[in-house]
Amino acid sequence: MAQSYYEFFCPVKMIAGHKALEHIPFELTAIGVSRPMIITDKGVRQVGLVDHVTNAFDGTDREVAAIFDDVPPDSSLKTVQAAAKAYRDQQCDAILAIGGGSVIDTAKGVNILVSEGGNDLTKYSGAHNLPKKLNPLFVVPTTAGTGSEATMVAVISDTEKETKLPFASYFLMPDAAILDPRMTLTLPPHITAMTAMDAMTHAVESYTCLSANPMSDAYASAAIRKISENLMDVMATPDNAQGRLELAQASTMAGAAFSNAMVGLVHSLGHALGAVCHLPHGLCMNLFLPYVLDYNKSVNGDKIADLLLPLAGADVYANTPQAQRADKAIAHLRQMRDELFERCNLPRTLKETGKVERSQIQQIAEKALDDGSIIYNPKEASLEDLIQVLEGAWE
Numbered sequence: 001m002a003q004s005y006y007e008f009f010c011p012v013k014m015i016a017g018h019k020a021l022e023h024i025p026f027e028l029t030a031i032g033v034s035r036p037m038i039i040t041d042k043g044v045r046q047v048g049l050v051d052h053v054t055n056a057f058d059g060t061d062r063e064v065a066a067i068f069d070d071v072p073p074d075s076s077l078k079t080v081q082a083a084a085k086a087y088r089d090q091q092c093d094a095i096l097a098i099g100g101g102s103v104i105d106t107a108k109g110v111n112i113l114v115s116e117g118g119n120d121l122t123k124y125s126g127a128h129n130l131p132k133k134l135n136p137l138f139v140v141p142t143t144a145g146t147g148s149e150a151t152m153v154a155v156i157s158d159t160e161k162e163t164k165l166p167f168a169s170y171f172l173m174p175d176a177a178i179l180d181p182r183m184t185l186t187l188p189p190h191i192t193a194m195t196a197m198d199a200m201t202h203a204v205e206s207y208t209c210l211s212a213n214p215m216s217d218a219y220a221s222a223a224i225r226k227i228s229e230n231l232m233d234v235m236a237t238p239d240n241a242q243g244r245l246e247l248a249q250a251s252t253m254a255g256a257a258f259s260n261a262m263v264g265l266v267h268s269l270g271h272a273l274g275a276v277c278h279l280p281h282g283l284c285m286n287l288f289l290p291y292v293l294d295y296n297k298s299v300n301g302d303k304i305a306d307l308l309l310p311l312a313g314a315d316v317y318a319n320t321p322q323a324q325r326a327d328k329a330i331a332h333l334r335q336m337r338d339e340l341f342e343r344c345n346l347p348r349t350l351k352e353t354g355k356v357e358r359s360q361i362q363q364i365a366e367k368a369l370d371d372g373s374i375i376y377n378p379k380e381a382s383l384e385d386l387i388q389v390l391e392g393a394w395e
Contacts, residue, residue: 006213009170010256012150016179016249018241021052024138025060027176028094033136035065037092039083039107040099044142045069050098052182053140066090075102076157077121077165080109087114094136097174098183100195101146101281104139108154108172111137121156122165130169139174142183144247145195145282147202147255149177173259177252181244189235189344194282196231196247197340199223200333201270201285202254206261208296208303209376216261219253225310226250231336235343264377265368266292269389272367277356286337286346287353291393292377293330295385300378301326308332351395361390 015023028036040050045067054064068083087095087110095114097107112124115134124130139149148154154167187195203223206216226246234243269292270284293304305325309317311332320328340346350356365386368374374381381389 006211006215008213008215008260010150010173010259011170012174012256013176014179014252015176016245018181018245020178020180021056021140021182024053024056024096024178025062027138028062028136029060031136031175033094034062035090035092036062036094036096036138037066037068037087037090038064038096038098039071039103039110040067040069040097041071041073041103042069044099044103047186049142049183049186052180053096053098064096065092071099071103071106073102074157075106075109075155076159077109078159079106080113080121080156081119083110084113084119094138096138096140098140098142100141100143101148104141104146104148105154105156107137107139108167109156111135111172112167122158124169125165125167127168128170129167130171132171134171137174138176138178140178140180140183141248141251143187143191143195144184144244144251145198147199147251147258149174150252150255151259153259179245179248179252181241181248184244184248185239185241187238189238190346192234192238192247193231193340193344193346194280194286195251196227197286197289197337197346198282199247199251199254200227201266201289202258202263203227203250204289204293204307204333205263205266206254206257207307208293208300208378209262209264210378211261211376212303213261216257219257220261221306221310223250223253223257224307226253228311228332228336232339235340262376263373264292265295265374265379265381265389267373268368268371268377269364269386271371271373272364273350273356275367276360276364277353279353279355283347283353286340287348287350288389288393290330290334290337291389293333294392295381295389296377296379297326297330298379303378304329349395350390350393358394361387361394365390
């Protein structure tokens with residue numbers, strides 16, 4: 001049922017294509033930026049992806065004033081503070097984030113400190129605690145999954161307190177996202193699969209959960225179609241530049257969708273599993289997606305049925321009776337997971353991860369019950385319900 005009232009906000013400029021990187025200097029010049037700082041990680045820099053961006057400045061009157069490449073896989077307050085110091089020391093006036101989710105979250109945190117002043121990031125934690133627009137932030141994703149280039153959220157770890165601090169504000173949204181297939185061509189198969197299924201889950205949950213609206217539905221369904229049509233081609237032919245671009249666009253579309261429509265129980269379970277067993281987020285999303293859709297089907301089967309069209313195409317959708325479309329959509333996702341398991345051993349069950357003990361199910365369920373995403377799930381879930389879903393996902 002459509003909501004009687006909703007809001008949709010995505011001010012991020014999308015710059016996409018096979019030569020998108022070359023447009024960065026012009027875009028910076030247009031907003032008066034002359035000394036951008038690159039924030040990235042050592043892995044991205046070592047494989048030469050940062051060079052693609054710095055080469056775009058050759059022959060222009062703009063220069064990269066500093067490169068900070070010490071971002072860990074799980075960003076922290078200390079990392080943000082170190083990068084902010086480098087930004088100030090080099091008198092930078094904008095940030096170029098080149099990387100995946102951790103790099104982008106770090107850049108958002110750095111932008112808070114260099115825009116607001118000081119070194120205490122914790123006072124801005126929570127929702128809508130930023131008073132004004134921040135300094136310019138451009139994002140160049142090197143994975144096609146998190147969608148962070150189009151969201152208003154960031155998560156930074158407080159390693160001393162062993163907690164993760166969430167940040168949510170419209171002012172955290174980047175000024176521009178630059179999507180260029182050169183930045184994802186070197187992704188190994190298992191990372192390609194995990195990140196794509198992360199984006200798929202963002203899109204599916206934003207479409208099927210309680211805060212879905214017509215605008216987010218449009219972005220979500222387009223993202224689902226692009227992933228379904230291109231993922232296996234890219235897995236078979238990793239240097240398929242057009243396919244890579246389609247997946248990158250899908251990730252950004254899914255990010256815009258879930259930033260407005262939120263996510264649900266797949267994310268609650270995935271956050272809990274990641275915290276307890278230290279498994280990658282995309283792996284958790286891929287693992288739980290069909291089990292949660294099965295659980296929710298009794299209350300939102302019509303929305304799940306809609307997914308069959310972008311997932312499987314017009315012919316399959318038209319030839320499937322209405323009453324069978326929800327089950328067919330879930331079956332199609334299972335088929336995708338089976339193929340990814342065959343191609344890169346991406347786990348489909350808790351047991352297949354090799355890192356989860358059945359005795360941990362209770363702990364995972366308890367953490368999931370306290371996760372904020374669960375409030376947007378279309379079907380309420382008790383601790384016993386979550387345990388049942390987890391048992392179903394065991395093998």
